[in-house]
Structure formats: structure tokens, C-alpha cells
Amino acid sequence: MPGNRFKSIVRDIKCLKIQGASQVRKWAMKALRWSVRDSRARSLEAFRRELKGNAVTLLRTRPTEPELRTSLRIFLQQANTGSPTVPALKRLLLKALDGYEGERVQALKDVAENGLKVFFDNAVVFTHCHSHTVEAVLLKAWKAGKLKRVYCTETRPLFQGRITAANLAKHGVPVTLMVDGAAATYMKEADFFLSGADAVLEDGSVVNKVGTKALSLIAAREGKPHFVACSTKKFDPITYFGVEEKIEMRNPREVWPDKPGRVQVLNPAFDLTEARYVKGILTEKGVLKPELFALHMIKELELDKNKREWFSLIRLMK
Ligand code: RUB
Numbered sequence: 001m002p003g004n005r006f007k008s009i010v011r012d013i014k015c016l017k018i019q020g021a022s023q024v025r026k027w028a029m030k031a032l033r034w035s036v037r038d039s040r041a042r043s044l045e046a047f048r049r050e051l052k053g054n055a056v057t058l059l060r061t062r063p064t065e066p067e068l069r070t071s072l073r074i075f076l077q078q079a080n081t082g083s084p085t086v087p088a089l090k091r092l093l094l095k096a097l098d099g100y101e102g103e104r105v106q107a108l109k110d111v112a113e114n115g116l117k118v119f120f121d122n123a124v125v126f127t128h129c130h131s132h133t134v135e136a137v138l139l140k141a142w143k144a145g146k147l148k149r150v151y152c153t154e155t156r157p158l159f160q161g162r163i164t165a166a167n168l169a170k171h172g173v174p175v176t177l178m179v180d181g182a183a184a185t186y187m188k189e190a191d192f193f194l195s196g197a198d199a200v201l202e203d204g205s206v207v208n209k210v211g212t213k214a215l216s217l218i219a220a221r222e223g224k225p226h227f228v229a230c231s232t233k234k235f236d237p238i239t240y241f242g243v244e245e246k247i248e249m250r251n252p253r254e255v256w257p258d259k260p261g262r263v264q265v266l267n268p269a270f271d272l273t274e275a276r277y278v279k280g281i282l283t284e285k286g287v288l289k290p291e292l293f294a295l296h297m298i299k300e301l302e303l304d305k306n307k308r309e310w311f312s313l314i315r316l317m318k
Contacts (some may be wrong), residue, residue, distance in 0.1 A: 002054055006031045013061040016158055020132045021198045021234065025067045026104070028058040029097055032075060036093050039086075047086050049135065051079050051093075064207060064248045064270050066199045066236035071100065073223040107231045108133060110284035112140035117287050118280065119146040119162055124190045126183070126219070129155040130163040130210035133197025133229045137282060138194070142173050149174045151190055155209060156180055157254045157267065180211055184218050193219040195273075197230035197281070202240040202298065204275030204290030207247070213271040216278070225279035228290075232283050235297035247271070 002010075010033040012018045018027045035054045041047035055072045062068065078096045083089035115137035123146055127134055141147040150168055154177055155161035163179040178186060187193065193215055199207040206212070206228050216226045237247055252265035259265055275290040288296065297303075 002035055002057065005034045006038070006054065010036075010057055010061055013058075016160075017280045019158075019160055019163075020130055020196070021065050022104070022132050022231070023183065024062055025071050025233075026101070027223070028061070028068055029071060029075070029101060031058060032072075032230050033094065033097050034086055036090050036097070039090070040307045041086060044083065044086055044089060045271045048079055052076060057206045062248060062269075063246045064198050066238075067231070067233045068239070070233055070237075074100070094258045097127070104233075107233070107284040108136055111229055111231055111282055112136040113171065114284065114286050115227075115229055115282040116140060116144055116146065118192065118225075118282065119144070120191075121146055122148040124149045125149070125194070126187055126190035126193045126215070126224070127164060128161065128183075128193075128195050128212055128215050129152045129168075130160040131208075131229065133231065134194055134196045135164060135167055138168060138173065139171055142168075142171060147173065149176065151176050151186055153178060153180045153183055153211065153215070155211060183215055187215070187218045187224060190219075190224060192224050192279075193226045195226065196227055197228050197234045198270055199236045199239075199245050200228075200234050200281065200290065200293055200297075201236055201245055201272075202294050204278070204292075204294045206272065206273045206275070206278055206281075206290065207245055210268050212271045216273045220277055226273070226277055227271065227280050227282055227287075228278055229282040232285060232293065232297055232300075235294065235301075237297070237301055237303055240298055240303045245272070 009027050013024055039047055039050055041050050048055045051127045055076055059072055078093060083092060111133055119141045150173055152164050153161045165175045168175045195208050198207050199205045236245055248269040250267045250269050251266050255265045255267050278290045280287045281290055281293045
């Protein structure tokens, strides 16, 4: 049975108290840490069964999160490694979870460092929603004296853009927030558009908070490049096998809590920006063209259309 700490993290992810793909992954891993520590399972079989059930619960919290799926897959592989006893397996998993988190912290620093390459002095940047990766890049640029101002949309329906604005302001960054509909007018004030990513697909297209696509099109119209900041863990391997990236549909009440009965409300959490609109992806491995990002990951993960092990995860999600 999952403990209270596990359940409260699951709740916080579902209601977006914990938001942004990398934080979702981080907290999901913390939840697994609790479930490893709190488990009272006596046999290896029962312990592994319990962990798999908890991983599935976490998988289902946000359907459009390959970073989460990838880390859960790695965790489940580790849980299946030969171990003589439950305490020995617990020790192995706790150590692996700590190691993974350390690696992720370093990756974020490296994305920010590499991100500096697209900044010139006094850059004005337009951004959307709240991405911890984008925030890290912007703060790095600010500290390096390369950032003049950030324009930021409020990001309907849950206003995560306010998190970006408040966090940047706290660090002294000049920041201007506007309603999403004002972006078409103000994009021309920026040097480039910088978004985060929830998923990068096998053709290099990018899934991010709903509204990103519109902003990318506006940026293209204004002749401003669209850069994406994310770690390579955002690559979604299942799309290499022809599986479509599922776009999370959220509760219509987030858009209109007391809507009249007959009004239909759509509330997609994300949208897809085609690779051709993305000038470059700022990653821990450097600034990559979207198609190269995907090719690089296909090679790194040794994806092979005849090897179907990735499908076990897809089955788990259903
Ligand atoms: C947040 C969002 C972010 C990406 C990347 O959506 O779209 O740009 O998740 O974030 P939500 P990060 O608020 O629905 O989670 O860089 O933190 O991984």
C-alpha cells in the first residue's frame, strides 16, 4: 500500500501544484524513494510488485511526460536486477535514485551553460508558461550580464507564467507579464522566443504548454528565432516506433469552473510545434538542431524497430 507521502506527491502532481516536466520527474522519483523506504514487503516478488504498481500510478499522473516515463523505466529495470534480499535491493535502489538525481542536477547546470551561446549582450527574451529549465537559462544569462528584459505570457488557464515572472523578479530580472492574447503585438520587442519542452519527438517536433505553437508561429512571422531549452531526457523514444505522443486533456473546469451546461470546453495541456519552426534546442550536450537532437537520441538509446521492449511501458500506461 502506498504511504501518505507517496499519495500526497501524486495529488500535487495531478493538480499542478508540482508542475513542469523536470519537477514532475524529480518529485515522482522522491515518491518512489518513499515507497522503497516505507515498503513492508517481505519477499522480493511482493516488493517488486508493489514498486511496479506505484510506478504505474506515477506514470498516469501526467500522460505527456517522457522524462517521467524514461526515469520510471530506468527505475523498473533496476528493480528487476538480481538481488539476494529485499533490504539489499532497497539499498541498491536508494543509491541509484540518488545517483540519478545528481546527474539531473548537473544536466540542468549544463543546459544553462550551453544556453548562454544563443545570448548576446542585452538580449530581450519572450517566454511562455513556467519551465524550470528556461528559468535556469535566463538566470544564468542574467548573472552573465547578457539579459536585458523578459516578456512573459500569463499562460491560461492556470497562470503558470506568473511563476516565471515572480521568480525572475525575485532575482532582479526586469520582467513584463501580459495576457496570452497580447503576444502577437509584443513579440517584436524580443530578440528571440525561448520555451521549454515536455517532449521532443522522433522528427524533432516539440510538445510544450498549450500556446507554445501560436507563439512560435508569431515569432516566425516577426522573424524571431524560437529556441527550446530542455535536457535530452525529454526525447520520447516511443514516437520512434510510430506511437503518437498523447496530448493530456485536462478538466474543463480549469478553464471555466461554472460554465453553462451546453458550452463545450476544450482544455488541452500541451500543443505541438513542428521542428521547422525551432531554430535550436539548448541541451546539456550543446545547442542542437531539432532533427539532430532526435537522431542523436535514437543513436544513444540504440533504438531498433525490431526491439519491442519499449512497448512494455506503453502497455503499463493503459
Ligand atoms: C509546463 C511546461 C514546461 C515544460 C518544461 O507545463 O509546459 O514548459 O514542462 O518544464 P505544466 P521544465 O505547468 O502543465 O507542467 O523545464 O520544468 O521541465
